[in-house]
Amino acid sequence: MIDLTQIGQAAKRAARELARASTAVKNEALLAIADALEARTDWLLAENEQDVADGRAQGLSAALLDRLLLTQNRLAALAADARQVAQLPDPVGEELESRLLPNRLRLTRRRVPLGVLGVIYEARPNVTIDVATLCLKTGNAVILRGGKETLRSNLALTQLIQDALTTTGLPATAVQIIPDSDRALVSQLLRLDDYVDMIIPRGGAGLHKLCREQSSIPVITGGIGICHIYVDASADLERAVDIVENAKVQRPSVCNALDTLLVHQAVAAEFLPAVAARLAQSGVELRAEPAAGAILRAAGTAVAPTGPDDFDQEWLALILGVKVVSGLDEAIDHIQQHSTAHSDSILTNDWARAQRFVDEVDSAAVYVNASTRFTDGGQFGLGAEVAVSTQKLHARGPLGLEALTTYKWIGYGAGHIRP
Amino acid sequence: MIDLTQIGQAAKRAARELARASTAVKNEALLAIADALEARTDWLLAENEQDVADGRAQGLSAALLDRLLLTQNRLAALAADARQVAQLPDPVGEELESRLLPNRLRLTRRRVPLGVLGVIYEARPNVTIDVATLCLKTGNAVILRGGKETLRSNLALTQLIQDALTTTGLPATAVQIIPDSDRALVSQLLRLDDYVDMIIPRGGAGLHKLCREQSSIPVITGGIGICHIYVDASADLERAVDIVENAKVQRPSVCNALDTLLVHQAVAAEFLPAVAARLAQSGVELRAEPAAGAILRAAGTAVAPTGPDDFDQEWLALILGVKVVSGLDEAIDHIQQHSTAHSDSILTNDWARAQRFVDEVDSAAVYVNASTRFTDGGQFGLGAEVAVSTQKLHARGPLGLEALTTYKWIGYGAGHIRP
Numbered sequence: 001m002i003d004l005t006q007i008g009q010a011a012k013r014a015a016r017e018l019a020r021a022s023t024a025v026k027n028e029a030l031l032a033i034a035d036a037l038e039a040r041t042d043w044l045l046a047e048n049e050q051d052v053a054d055g056r057a058q059g060l061s062a063a064l065l066d067r068l069l070l071t072q073n074r075l076a077a078l079a080a081d082a083r084q085v086a087q088l089p090d091p092v093g094e095e096l097e098s099r100l101l102p103n104r105l106r107l108t109r110r111r112v113p114l115g116v117l118g119v120i121y122e123a124r125p126n127v128t129i130d131v132a133t134l135c136l137k138t139g140n141a142v143i144l145r146g147g148k149e150t151l152r153s154n155l156a157l158t159q160l161i162q163d164a165l166t167t168t169g170l171p172a173t174a175v176q177i178i179p180d181s182d183r184a185l186v187s188q189l190l191r192l193d194d195y196v197d198m199i200i201p202r203g204g205a206g207l208h209k210l211c212r213e214q215s216s217i218p219v220i221t222g223g224i225g226i227c228h229i230y231v232d233a234s235a236d237l238e239r240a241v242d243i244v245e246n247a248k249v250q251r252p253s254v255c256n257a258l259d260t261l262l263v264h265q266a267v268a269a270e271f272l273p274a275v276a277a278r279l280a281q282s283g284v285e286l287r288a289e290p291a292a293g294a295i296l297r298a299a300g301t302a303v304a305p306t307g308p309d310d311f312d313q314e315w316l317a318l319i320l321g322v323k324v325v326s327g328l329d330e331a332i333d334h335i336q337q338h339s340t341a342h343s344d345s346i347l348t349n350d351w352a353r354a355q356r357f358v359d360e361v362d363s364a365a366v367y368v369n370a371s372t373r374f375t376d377g378g379q380f381g382l383g384a385e386v387a388v389s390t391q392k393l394h395a396r397g398p399l400g401l402e403a404l405t406t407y408k409w410i411g412y413g414a415g416h417i418r419p
Numbered sequence: 420m421i422d423l424t425q426i427g428q429a430a431k432r433a434a435r436e437l438a439r440a441s442t443a444v445k446n447e448a449l450l451a452i453a454d455a456l457e458a459r460t461d462w463l464l465a466e467n468e469q470d471v472a473d474g475r476a477q478g479l480s481a482a483l484l485d486r487l488l489l490t491q492n493r494l495a496a497l498a499a500d501a502r503q504v505a506q507l508p509d510p511v512g513e514e515l516e517s518r519l520l521p522n523r524l525r526l527t528r529r530r531v532p533l534g535v536l537g538v539i540y541e542a543r544p545n546v547t548i549d550v551a552t553l554c555l556k557t558g559n560a561v562i563l564r565g566g567k568e569t570l571r572s573n574l575a576l577t578q579l580i581q582d583a584l585t586t587t588g589l590p591a592t593a594v595q596i597i598p599d600s601d602r603a604l605v606s607q608l609l610r611l612d613d614y615v616d617m618i619i620p621r622g623g624a625g626l627h628k629l630c631r632e633q634s635s636i637p638v639i640t641g642g643i644g645i646c647h648i649y650v651d652a653s654a655d656l657e658r659a660v661d662i663v664e665n666a667k668v669q670r671p672s673v674c675n676a677l678d679t680l681l682v683h684q685a686v687a688a689e690f691l692p693a694v695a696a697r698l699a700q701s702g703v704e705l706r707a708e709p710a711a712g713a714i715l716r717a718a719g720t721a722v723a724p725t726g727p728d729d730f731d732q733e734w735l736a737l738i739l740g741v742k743v744v745s746g747l748d749e750a751i752d753h754i755q756q757h758s759t760a761h762s763d764s765i766l767t768n769d770w771a772r773a774q775r776f777v778d779e780v781d782s783a784a785v786y787v788n789a790s791t792r793f794t795d796g797g798q799f800g801l802g803a804e805v806a807v808s809t810q811k812l813h814a815r816g817p818l819g820l821e822a823l824t825t826y827k828w829i830g831y832g833a834g835h836i837r838p
Contacts, residue, residue: 016755020778099800105789107799114811115781193631197811212612212635218812219637239834246836336435358829359439362534370524370832379837380526380828381518392533392616392825393637394813406811409799410777413789415658417665418798 002180004188007143008195010173011116015141017171019113023090025168030133032164034082037075037129040160045070047156048125055149068123068150078129085133088383091401092139106412111405113139115197118189120145120211122203125153131200132161132175134386138404141174143196145189148181155179190215200387205314220399222364222389225255225342226314227372230331230357232348233266239369240347241275247345247371249282253316255388256343256365256375260311260321262331268292268324273299284318291324311338328353332360339363341390343372364390364397421599423607426562427614429592430535434560436590438532442509444587449552451583453501456494456548459579464489466575467544474568487542487569497548504552507802510820511558525831530824532558534616537608537636539564541622544572550619551580551594553805557823560593562615564608567600574598609634619806624733639818641783641808644674644761645733646791649750649776651767652685658788659766660694666764666790668701672735674807675762675784675794679730679740681750687711687743692718703737710743730757747772751779758782760809762791783809783816 018026037044048070055065091111098108117140121127128144135142146154154177162172178185190199190211199219201211208221229247231240247258263271272295276286286303287310288296296303303322310321311334325331335344345367346357354368365375375398377385382400389396395403437445456463467489474484510530517527536559540546547563554561565573573596581591597604609618609630618638620630627640648666650659666677682690691714695705705722706729707715715722722741729740730753744750754763764786765776773787784794794817796804801819808815814822 016779016781019781101798101800105793112781216631218810220812236834243834243836250837360435362435362438362531363827365828365830367830368832370830370835371837373837374524374830374835375828379520381520391637393639396825397828406815408782409784409794409816411784411786411789411793413787415655415662416789416793417662418669418790418792 001182001184002178004143004178004185004192007176007178008116008192011141011143011176012195014171014174015113015115018136018139018141018174019092021139021170023092025170026090026136026139027086029136029165029168029170030082030086032167033129033133033161034079034086036160036164037079037082041072041075044075044153044156044160045072048153051150051152060149064123064149068125068153070125070153074126078126082129082133085137085384088137088401090137091405096407103416104414105416108410108412109407110410111402111407114404114406115140116195117142117404118145118192118196118199118217119143120186120189120199120201120203120207121147122207123147123149125150125157127202128154128157128177129161134384134401134404136174138401140404142176143189144175144177145186146177151181186210187214190217193217202387218394220387220389220394220403221391222342222387223255224314224340224390225257225375225388226259226312226338226340227256227342228260228262228335228339228344229258229372230262230325230328230335230344230346231264231267231271232328232346232350232353233264234350234353235267235347236349237267237271237274240271241278243345243347243369243371244275245278245282247373248279248284248320249318250371250373252318255314256372257316258320258372259313259315260323260338262323262325262334263292265291265324265326269295272296272322273301276301276303279320282318284320286320286322288322289324292322295324296322314340328356332357335361335363342388343367343375345370345372364388420601420603421597423562423597423604423611426595426597427535427611430560430562430595431614433590433593434532434534437555437558437560437593438511440558440589442511444589445509445555445558446505448555448584448587448589449501449505451586452548452552452580453498453505455579455583456498456501460491460494463494463572463575463579464491467572470569470571479568483542483568487544487572489544489572493545497545501548501552504556504803507556507820509556510824515826522835523833524835527829527831528826529829530821530826533823533825534559535614536561536823537564537611537615537618538562539605539608539618539620539622539626539630540566541626542566542568544569544576546621547573547576547596548580553803553820553823555593557820559823561595562608563594563596564605565596570600605629606633609636612636621806637813639806639808639813639822640810641761641806642674643733643759643809644676644794644807645678645731645757645759646675646761647679647681647754647758647763648677648791649681649744649747649754649763649765650683650686650690651747651765651769651772652683653769653772654686654766655768656686656690656693659690660697662764662766662788662790663694664697664701666792667698667703667739668737669790669792671737674733675791676735677739677791678732678734679742679757681742681744681753682711684710684743684745688714691715691741692720695720695722698739701737703739705739705741707741708743711741714743715741733759747775751776754780754782761807762786762794764789764791783807
């Protein structure tokens with residue numbers, strides 16, 4: 001097994017150089033990456049083809065094979081994304097505050113790169129480019145650990161990035177990939193706290209749990225969303241049908257899609273059959289607790305009963321849990337108990353209840369009369385999305401480039417001593 | 420051994436109530452705590468006396484006995500601190516940003532409490548009041564785990580706090596203490612991620628390492644400072660003597676005190692004897708590497724040579740490592756290698772070198788022509804100091820009340836769906 005110490009040391013040295021690199025040079029590297037993605041398409045597709053062939057031979061599902069596939073269009077999209085990152089403002093160097101203290105020590109707080117990131121992800125090779133470009137833009141070195149199914153593709157993409165860095169005069173070791181799919185290397189990476197400043201896992205709940213439990217480095221976890229919409233007695237029920245449909249159906253495989261629908265008992269008999277009819281058009285399968293099930297069945301809708309863990313499922317599919325609640329208190333209690341604190345929404349025309357929901361639901365994103373699907377760096381106007389955090393430290397919700405930075409305090413004195 | 424699950428659940432419930440408490444009610448609780456510290460002095464001193472007697476019987480050092488001692492004056496000072504915290508602005512509820520997105524969804528980012536904190540500390544009972552008041556002010560519940568030497572004092576102080584909370588109508592379980600000094604409970608607390616949002620260790624390097632390695636909850640580590648001053652060839656040497664003396668001598672037992680002095684070779688022969696003479700007045704013991712030692716001995720100053728780890732020591736005492744360097748590059752390299760990224764300073768009149776030092780030294784606080792002793796929440800004007808962080812996520816350097824908060828995104832819509 002390889003020893004990650006050398007990779008860590010090289011990353012730390014590269015981070016020092018990157019922290020001093022000008023915005024112009026960093027952008028030049030990003031554009032060189034974009035150009036190379038287009039110029040070296042044939043080679044990249046050939047390397048990727050071997051990963052796909054191996055995956056097919058190992059019997060990977062069609063969905064997984066699609067995730068690891070690169071195509072000319074996908075490479076062109078990645079090149080466009082890299083050019084887009086080059087266009088974004090550089091957060092590094094911003095003075096977050098500056099003041100003259102009473103003793104005339106001038107104190108400023110300056111935004112600086114975090115240093116070295118470790119990013120652990122699964123089968124998508126596009127993450128390699130995505131993460132590398134966001135790290136470069138923010139002056140961070142990165143150690144990548146991708147899924148074993150795309151090792152060849154990732155090695156090729158990393159080679160391409162390193163060539164672009166060298167061309168631009170930046171250290172090639174600013175972006176390194178662990179060239180071995182031994183699982184023990186993940187544990188080793190999670191303990192590399194002498195060299196790595198932050199770990200970002202991009203994958204399922206199991207990977208996030210592993211990182212939280214094993215890492216001695218701060219971890220940003222997130223991306224798991226059990227999302228709720230509560231339809232209050234005072235909601236505009238026609239709009240509510242549109243919003244529930246949007247939250248569930250528009251892109252069911254993502255973390256901000258709807259998982260559980262809570263409906264006030266006063267409007268359940270009217271609302272549930274209407275929303276069920278709309279959702280049936282998209283083939284959504286309902287899982288209803290008894291009260292909701294009774295209403296739906298009385299209206300002639302076929303529904304399955306909820307299983308014991310159905311309200312603790314992130315469905316990522318066209319399935320929706322449904323529950324009738326006695327009012328706002330029960331809705332908030334249910335959310336506090338089952339939500340992953342990602343995105344939750346109330347549909348209501350009652351001002352006081354909207355305020356209570358916003359105040360009391362402790363999630364990264366809380367909505368009034370809107371779909372949960374808006375929790376996204378692009379939708380929020382952050383320019384780029386690094387990840388969606390459901391923890392509370394450092395950054396919460398959609399993470400933009402600023403989440404990849406920290407700050408330092410700088411005191412400019414003139415012989416200042418502390419009395 | 421007790422099970423912390425119930426304590427965790429109670430803390431989480433209390434946190435929900437606290438998050439909704441008004442600033443006025445939280446301040447009322449703080450003032451009730453201050454009043455009780457004065458009204459119940461005799462009882463507190465009697466409880467503390469038993470801890471001190473036990474400590475004496477167990478042969479604790481005089482220094483440690485002093486740390487765990489409460490006196491009437493110390494209680495009065497704690498009461499004054501609690502009243503001071505009541506005076507500070509409440510960070511909770513601040514709108515960090517607010518904008519109307521192009522689709523007219525109104526998006527705001529609101530500062531909210533973190534939730535539940537776990538604070539692990541050693542022998543000082545004053546930390547119990549200190550931490551509890553800062554947590555209450557910011558609407559957080561807290562689970563305290565103090566040192567076993569002060570268990571009786573901590574139980575009494577927590578009782579006093581809980582009585583004040585009850586009087587004010589706030590949940591007593593907002594501040595809980597683990598009533599058992601079994602070490603296994605620390606490990607249990609570090610895994611209580613269903614209920615605890617952040618761990619703050621306040622103690623030595625060993626405790627911080629334990630927390631980083633064992634915790635599945637985000638940890639804020641810090642408070643360990645191996646601090647440097649680099650005296651450049653262009654420095655004002657008279658002022659430099661004052662600054663080095665201040666950084667080393669004014670309060671040697673704290674984390675922002677000076678540990679290593681780096682001196683440019685061009686001024687070493689002039690500066691080292693002068694600074695050694697000044698430091699000798701306070702009984703500072705020098706540990707010099709060979710070049711520095713030769714200069715000092717030639718000038719008639721007795722110095723010890725450096726041991727192998729002397730540049731990796733946080734002295735917390737009147738000892739100073741001394742090294743001659745060839746210039747700024749060697750100084751920065753030495754700092755990158757040995758600093759704990761707490762506080763480092765350059766003394767120079769050269770503009771370009773000052774800028775390079777500020778740009779390249781990656782520490783929480785970097786100074787030009789000032790003592791390292793300024794790294795402190797009070798000195799920085801933050802109002803209160805929760806801890807000093809030497810990690811890069813969430814908050815860096817002196818942590819004020821804001822470090823005990825996070826934010827939520829709130830989207831106010833009117834039937835918004837994502838196209």
